[in-house]
Amino acid sequence: MKKLLYLPIVLLLIASCARGNGLYTETRVIMGTYITITLDRSGMTDDGLAKAAGDAFARITKVDNLMSTYKPMSNLSRINTNSGIAPILADPEVIENIDDASYVSSLSGGAFDITVGPLVNVWEIGSKKAHVPSPETIKKTLPLVGWRGIVVDKKAGTVFLKKRGASIDLGAIAKGYASDRAVAALLEDGIKGGIVACAGDIKVFGKKPDGSAWSVGIQNPRGPEGSVIAKLPLTDMAISTSGDYERYFFNDGKRYCHIIDPHTGYPASGLMSVTVLAKDSWLADSMGTTLFVLGPAKAYALALKHPELEVLMITDSGKILATGRFKGMKIAPVPAGS
Ligand code: AMP
Numbered sequence: 001m002k003k004l005l006y007l008p009i010v011l012l013l014i015a016s017c018a019r020g021n022g023l024y025t026e027t028r029v030i031m032g033t034y035i036t037i038t039l040d041r042s043g044m045t046d047d048g049l050a051k052a053a054g055d056a057f058a059r060i061t062k063v064d065n066l067m068s069t070y071k072p073m074s075n076l077s078r079i080n081t082n083s084g085i086a087p088i089l090a091d092p093e094v095i096e097n098i099d100d101a102s103y104v105s106s107l108s109g110g111a112f113d114i115t116v117g118p119l120v121n122v123w124e125i126g127s128k129k130a131h132v133p134s135p136e137t138i139k140k141t142l143p144l145v146g147w148r149g150i151v152v153d154k155k156a157g158t159v160f161l162k163k164r165g166a167s168i169d170l171g172a173i174a175k176g177y178a179s180d181r182a183v184a185a186l187l188e189d190g191i192k193g194g195i196v197a198c199a200g201d202i203k204v205f206g207k208k209p210d211g212s213a214w215s216v217g218i219q220n221p222r223g224p225e226g227s228v229i230a231k232l233p234l235t236d237m238a239i240s241t242s243g244d245y246e247r248y249f250f251n252d253g254k255r256y257c258h259i260i261d262p263h264t265g266y267p268a269s270g271l272m273s274v275t276v277l278a279k280d281s282w283l284a285d286s287m288g289t290t291l292f293v294l295g296p297a298k299a300y301a302l303a304l305k306h307p308e309l310e311v312l313m314i315t316d317s318g319k320i321l322a323t324g325r326f327k328g329m330k331i332a333p334v335p336a337g338s
């Protein structure tokens with residue numbers, strides 16, 4: 001889904017994964033990123049652990065095969081190439097993602113919008129061709145964007161994009177969804193506790209073999225990869241970070257990141273990073289992106305209205321905005337500026 005080269009891991013798993021500590025760990029590259037599964041070995045044979053991890057990776061691969069825009073024959077790519085032409089039969093998982101995304105679009109006044117595809121394509125952020133498009137190009141592209149232009153026919157099981165040239169990009173929600181699917185598979189296979197980390201979209205369940213909580217670190221948005229501003233103990237939660245340091249370029253001293261405001265056509269600014277805790281990983285993932293687009297004031301106001309989310313935001317000036325358990329937590333300072 002995202003290109004490996006440009007994808008530093010946002011959140012760091014702080015888990016020691018040697019066999020002696022009662023954990024099983026396996027990493028594979030799927031969805032253009034590193035995916036690590038860590039499992040509590042309790043009550044499982046080596047074969048049982050390998051099978052469970054394999055089943056979880058298979059669920060993630062299914063999501064990738066359906067929803068990648070880098071795969072021309074994926075279900076989503078076929079929906080996109082047929083925009084304005086014909087409805088396309090869609091897998092129930094694709095429809096579920098589109099439904100979830102529409103819910104987030106409506107609660108955010110359209111700040112979250114999976115039809116940003118054409119804007120993502122003109123900016124090319126994350127590739128060597130990243131550049132500031134001309135104002136005319138932005139103006140021409142904006143009318144193609146709008147989540148209300150997605151027509152889902154549940155009875156027929158089809159998805160249709162009304163405008164020719166419109167396209168869906170699930171990059172801000174599908175990795176979270178994949179983490180949810182993977183954890184469901186692990187639970188079905190009898191695993192008591194573990195972590196699925198799809199780059200920065202992490203879901204933990206149960207506890208560590210010694211009965212303590214899992215520990216997840218939050219990346220310092222202006223520090224080297226792996227430096228953390230806070231660590232938090234987690235059980236049965238999803239955590240996701242959206243940051244301007246993941247994929248970006250500089251032009252005339254200004255940073256342009258990969259998260260785009262669908263109303264203006266320009267990359268969002270005002271925040272360095274947004275971390276969201278939620279029960280479901282698709283929600284943590286999509287809301288991280290949403291709050292990043294909204295910018296500090298609107299994002300904080302929206303976060304306060306949603307107690308099911310716990311949010312940690314770092315503004316461009318290094319200010320911390322926090323709700324839920326992040327409030328009053330010790331967070332290392334982040335210097336202001338690009
Ligand atoms: P994330 O890293 O989870 O914040 O997702 C960022 C990715 O989501 C980008 O690389 C785009 O593919 C896509 N995207 C960018 N802006 C938006 C937006 N406003 N709404 C939904 N998806 C977006």
Ligand code: MG
Pocket residue numbers: 171172173240242284285286287288289
């Ligand atoms: Mg996201």
